[in-house]
Amino acid sequence: MNYKHLLFLLLITILNSCKQETYSLSKIEGKQISITDTIATDKSINDFVKPFRESxxxxxxxxxxxxxxxxxxxxxxxxxxxxxxMADAVMQESNPIFNKRTGKNIDAVILNHGGIRSIISKGNITTRTAFEIMPFENSIVVVALKGQQIDSMTHYLSQAKRAHPISGIQLTLDKDYNITQALVNKKPIDKDKIYYVATNDYLYNGGDRMRFFKENDSLYTLDYKIRNAMIDYFKKTDTINPVIDNRFIQTK
Structure with missing residues (x-):
């Protein structure tokens, strides 16, 4: 065997030794581990967490x-x-912020019925109450809408047939859910006017099919959570007295 053959065999051996093996998944196994009272508490972890939990x-x-x-x-x-x-709290607490930044005022508020996640029980209202009602991190935004988009918003409300929280709007429907009167700030909607509507970022982005927000002139982000607005509202109100009124009604 000459040197050329020897070198060739050596090269083949090296290449074969460097070849990587391929693997394939054959099966996946798992099991459920139940967390019960039988699992002992780690005292050191509990002692570490305790002061934070109490605070x-x-x-x-x-x-x-x-x-x-x-x-x-x-x-x-x-x-x-x-x-x-909830809608009135957003109006009351966010309008001063919006006015200070822009010199304008919020005309209306629209939120979503599904965003109310708990009741307010009779008795003391605590910070926990606000977290239970609004556990999400939704922030308040103000959208500049033309009168035509306000018409689209009121049409959405009439067709949704749900108690979506609103403020600054008065909407009356007939027995067939047709709009018989739509007012903003107690005045008929002016199609040429710009209205400033407060809502949350989830709804602005199309949540609950509220797509009418996308045709807007401007968007103002307040960096102010719905939940924080409610907490601030509660702090200023010794005893709440919310009522069902005529802001959104149907004549029979």
Whole structure:
């Protein structure tokens, strides 16, 4: 065997030794591990977490206001006391922020019925109450809409047939859910006017099929959560008194 053959065999051996093996998944196995009271608590972890837990609970249980009755989002067909309270709280607490930044005022508020995640129970209202009602991190935005888009918004409300929280709007429907009157700030909608509507970022992005927000002149982000607006509202209100009113009704 000459040197050329020897070198060739050596090269083949090296290449074969460097060849990577390929693997393929043959099966996946798993099992469920139940977490029960039989699992012992790690005292060191519990001792470490305890002061933080106690501090959070103290903040969450701080009394902010008082509810003379229990309020639920199922209490009305087209508007509810708890929904009216939420929309009015957003209007009251966010308008000063918006006005300070822009010199303009919010004309209306629209939120979504599904965003109310709990009741307000009769008795003390705490920070925890606000977190239970609004557990999401949704922030308030103000959208500049022309009168034509406001018409689209009121049409959406008439067809949704749900108690979506609104403020600054008065909407009357007939027995067939046709709009017989639509007012903003107690005045008929002016198609040439720009209206400033407060909502949350989820709805602005099309949540609950509220697509009318996309045709807008401007968007203002307040960096202010719905939940924080409610907490600030509760702090300023000794005893809440929300009611079902005529802001969104149907004549029979």
């Amino acid at each position: 959070i609970n103290k903040d969450m249980d701080a009394v902010l206001s008082y509810a003379p009755e229990t309020y639920s989002k199922s209490d009305g067909d087209l508007n509810t006391a708890i929904g009216n309270l």
